[in-house]
Ligand SMILES: *[C@@H]1O[C@H](CO)[C@@H](O)[C@H](O)[C@H]1NC(C)=O
Ligand SMILES: *[C@@H]1O[C@H](CO)[C@@H](O)[C@H](O)[C@H]1NC(C)=O
Ligand SMILES: *[C@@H]1O[C@H](CO)[C@@H](O)[C@H](O)[C@H]1NC(C)=O
Ligand SMILES: *[C@@H]1O[C@H](CO)[C@@H](O)[C@H](O)[C@H]1NC(C)=O
Ligand SMILES: *[C@@H]1O[C@H](CO)[C@@H](O)[C@H](O)[C@H]1NC(C)=O
């Protein structure tokens with residue numbers, strides 16, 4: 001990412017330089033240029049802002065046309081520069097007649113087709129920029145005739161073929177960007193002849209073989225980016241002799257070998273070193289400190305071994321050090337991780353990742369002296385022993401502290417209150433003891449607190465309710481005692497609560513309050529008693545409920561039938577009595593149910609989800625009866641009227657089949673709609689029991705292949721959406737905001753705000769988000785069938801009548817939920833087919849809440865004025881979707897029944 005940015009910046013610099021170049025004309029014929037430009041224009045099929053259409057008119061001298069520059073005296077075209085215009089079409093071969101062209105720049109358009117061989121006629125060409133287009137095919141051989149070429153940028157296209165050998169015959173070439181294409185083959189050794197080369201970008205292609213040794217001849221090289229290819233063999237040590245090098249990126253290849261242990265000055269100008277995800281081994285050389293300009297060092301996922309050099313502390317500009325998942329140790333002469341002490345000299349350090357190394361040492365007290373700009377300190381699974389030094393509280397800008405899965409002992413220091421910015425605190429999997437300090441409640445930004453699997457004792461601090469931003473609270477597998485402090489139920493943003501395997505007790509009655517966001521609650525293996533709390537029925541987002549291994553008594557509350565999003569329920573090993581409420585058959589998504597080891601009696605229902613449960617769910621109860629499959633005695637005779645009714649239906653059905661499609665449609669809609677009406681506001685539907693988990697930037701990068709263009713699913717107003725696969729195998733869509741765009745931050749906030757409060761079967765579900773100074777990303781449920789727009793407006797896709805109606809109803813239900821399903825209505829503001837996404841089962845989900853608004857009561861009228869998309873009516877003064885909009889939609893469907901088609905307007909109206 002950073003690398004890309006730097007490259008782009010330097011490229012722009014290069015291009016600016018050349019925009020002033022004026023070439024003197026020899027020929028006086030400027031008619032050729034006019035006709036070539038007109039031919040070029042005629043091949044542009046789409047010009048979204050009609051720039052060429054309105055400006056390139058023959059009444060005007062073509063030298064005054066937008067994007068055209070001419071030589072002053074002879075009026076010949078010297079530059080054609082049409083950047084960021086959204087132009088679509090092919091490149092006309094007549095461009096080859098612009099024989100005075102020096103700069104040809106079509107950066108960021110949608111030109112497709114091949115790069116024309118006629119380009120070879122442009123003997124004066126210096127800059128060729130096709131970066132960010134859709135060009136395909138090979139680079140034409142004729143290009144080698146353009147001997148003046150200095151800049152070739154073809155990156156981010158769909159070019160194929162090999163990297164041509166003849167590039168070496170271009171004597172002036174200083175910038176070669178061919179990355180993010182589909183080039184294959186090897187890196188030609190002949191590139192070593194391009195002695196003027198400064199920037200070489202071949203990243204994200206299919207290149208294999210080794211990095212040629214000849215690269216050492218490129219003594220002017222400033223940046224080389226080969227990441228995400230399939231390069232193998234040893235890294236040529238000669239690379240470390242190119243003293244001009246500023247950026248070296250070789251990540252995500254199959255490279256091996258060691259780094260040179262001493263090399264004179266090494267790379268005095270190196271600022272960025274990316275070698276992650278390779279097979280490098282050996283020590284991190286002491287001499288790395290000679291690269292005194294280093295800002296970013298990323299070496300994760302290699303086999304580096306030996307001690308982390310303390311000389312790293314000499315890198316005064318260091319901002320990021322990522323050594324995760326290697327075989328690194330600490331200095332053997334000290335019990336402490338002394339390299340951390342040396343890093344206190346790096347006053348710009350923001351990110352420190354050292355997880356997954358056998359460091360085996362104590363945290364030094366000096367950790368409190370690490371740079372005050374430190375944001376991330378991530379050191380899980382690295383055999384850190386001993387106590388957490390109280391000095392850690394000085395890291396007041398720390399965002400994330402992860403010391404999980406280590407061997408830390410002692411207590412959590414109360415000085416933790418000094419880390420005012422902390423959002424994520426992971427200390428799980430250690431041997432921490434004593435009570436959780438009350439001072440933790442001061443950390444008002446905390447979103448995730450994971451202290452599970454330690455030896456913490458005492459009670460949960462009664463002030464815990466102050467942590468109002470908490471989303472995840474995991475305190476399970478400790479020795480916490482007494483009761484749950486009432487304030488815990490004030491944490492209204494909580495998504496996941498796990499207090500299992502402690503010694504907590506008391507009754508849950510009285511203090512509990514409804515937590516509408518909570519998805520998962522686990523209070524199992526404690527000493528809770530009293531009746532099962534009826535109030536749980538109001539936890540409308542709950543998908544997993546575990547109260548097993550406690551001493552609850554009394555009946556299962558009828559209110560549990562409201563938990564219709566529930567897919568996991570374990571009430572086993574309690575003293576629950578009474579019968580299983582019949583109403584629980586409504587829990588249609590329940591996949592796991594355990595009521596065993598209780599005192600239940602009466603009939604086990606056999607409908608709904610119960611059809612799938614086995615005897616194991618019900619063993620060891622008092623007097624349950626029901627179907628033989630549950631291995632309980634039968635309850636008595638059953639009327640067979642139901643099956644009779646089914647029998648009759650079989651005869652009636654053929655008659656129904658004769659009725660018109662129109663009526664079938666009405667029935668479908670009415671049934672679907674009524675059902676949803678009955679369930680309101682709980683129209684929330686199946687939600688797989690995925691916990692809202694935190695996803696690190698590293699994981700996101702890995703999941704999306706470093707935000708590879710190949711993974712792009714779509715480009716929206718504020719950024720791009722990438723497909724990705726997380727470490728656990730889940731496929732997700734990652735929406736990455738382009739922070740350079742005005743409004744992107746706002747959009748991210750709006751989206752987070754809305755997504756945090758809504759949950760509905762027909763809304764795209766948020767899995768996680770990732771936020772750091774350079775990046776804002778939202779991780780969303782992946783929708784394999786893409787957008788409705790694709791299905792409506794491209795020829796390869798087709799929707800049948802049922803699907804169309806179904807989609808309309810889905811969208812209507814989503815909107816109804818947004819408008820009426822919660823205390824404050826949410827207005828989407830940008831509903832259109834491209835924001836309606838289809839999952840595996842063609843169920844529609846509304847997405848993209850980038851400009852959505854939450855209507856605060858009474859402000860609704862002023863806010864509605866600012867709404868975006870026309871034709872979409874937000875819930876102003878009680879515009880009831882069910883009563884007004886829906887019948888209108890219905891009548892429109894019926895009206896167009898013979899050639900039914902969802903129109904943009906129709907769906908927007910819905
Ligand atoms: C470009 O030059 C070729 C060969 O000289 C000629 O055939 C062609 O018509 C020219 N194109 C235009 C648009 O003038
Ligand atoms: C075309 O654009 C140029 C530069 O923006 C401008 O000077 C010129 O007047 C425009 N010509 C027409 C016909 O709009
Ligand atoms: C063509 O060149 C002549 C001079 O050779 C100049 O006067 C005229 O403006 C030019 N025409 C165009 C359209 O550039
Ligand atoms: C590309 O051009 C479009 C306009 O066509 C603009 O919205 C977008 O921001 C540009 N992207 C980049 C990366 O310059
Ligand atoms: C890249 O090219 C290879 C053949 O060289 C082809 O199999 C593959 O599908 C191409 N990938 C993309 C993303 O176009």
Ligand SMILES: *[C@@H]1O[C@H](CO)[C@@H](O)[C@H](O)[C@H]1NC(C)=O
Pocket residue numbers: 208230232
């Ligand atoms: C990369 O190269 C290795 C061996 O050189 C080969 O087994 C593997 O299939 C290649 N991977 C890709 C994605 O081309």
Ligand SMILES: *[C@@H]1O[C@H](CO)[C@@H](O)[C@H](O)[C@H]1NC(C)=O
Pocket residue numbers: 406407
């Ligand atoms: C660290 O903890 C792990 C398990 O938590 C244990 O297997 C290991 O022996 C411990 N190591 C030391 C040095 O205490």
Ligand SMILES: *[C@@H]1O[C@H](CO)[C@@H](O)[C@H](O)[C@H]1NC(C)=O
Pocket residue numbers: 588608609610611612
């Ligand atoms: C029972 O399980 C099967 C497969 O897991 C599933 O397709 C079906 O919908 C389930 N039935 C009920 C009533 O939940």
